[in-house]
Amino acid sequence: VQLVESGGGMVHSGGSLRLSCAASGFTFSSYDMSWVRQAPGKGPEWVSGINTGGGNTYYADSVKGRFTISRDNAKNTLYLQMNSLKPEDTALYYCARNPESEDRDYRQYDYWGQGTQVTVSS
Numbered sequence: 747v748q749l750v751e752s753g754g755g756m757v758h759s760g761g762s763l764r765l766s767c768a769a770s771g772f773t774f775s776s777y778d779m780s781w782v783r784q785a786p787g788k789g790p791e792w793v794s795g796i797n798t799g800g801g802n803t804y805y806a807d808s809v810k811g812r813f814t815i816s817r818d819n820a821k822n823t824l825y826l827q828m829n830s831l832k833p834e835d836t837a838l839y840y841c842a843r844n845p846e847s848e849d850r851d852y853r854q855y856d857y858w859g860q861g862t863q864v865t866v867s868s
Contacts, residue, residue: 747769747770747857748769748771749768749769749857749858750767750768750859751765751767751839751840751859752765752766752767752768752862753765754862756866756867757866758867759867759868761866763831764825764826765781765828765864766823766825768823769823769843772843772857774817774822775799777845778795778796778798778846778847778848779795779842779843780792780794780795780841780842780844780850780855781793781794781795781839782841782852782855782858783835783838783839784837785836786836791806791808792850792851792852793805793809793826794809794826795848795849796816797848803815803816804848812829812830812831813827813829831864831866832866835864836865836866837863837864838862838863841859842857842858842859843857
């Protein structure tokens with residue numbers, strides 16, 4: 747199993763970024779997927795999740811209305827579109843495989859990528 751994130755970078759407050767997570771080594775379409783972030787000096791924070799078919803999506807209150815999760819099962823890729831970024835969104839963003847349907851507890855996730863850094867300046 748391999749998960750490889752990309753798309754992070756440095757933007758000004760109010761800007762946008764689109765993160766991608768390329769999955770391999772397993773049947774991507776069979777698993778719910780999630781994004782988790784970790785800011786410097788803080789613990790992990792669950793951000794968003796999506797079910798196998800992409801029809802059900804769910805978000806942390808802190809990002810609801812600004813972030814959009816999606817997936818392309820034909821390309822084995824997970825996405826996170828981030829708009830109206832704020833300095834408090836600065837973190838290392840991880841994609842993770844979720845073996846339990848719609849589980850928001852990141853401690854249950856079994857595979858993680860290496861993360862991609864997002865930095866938002868004020």
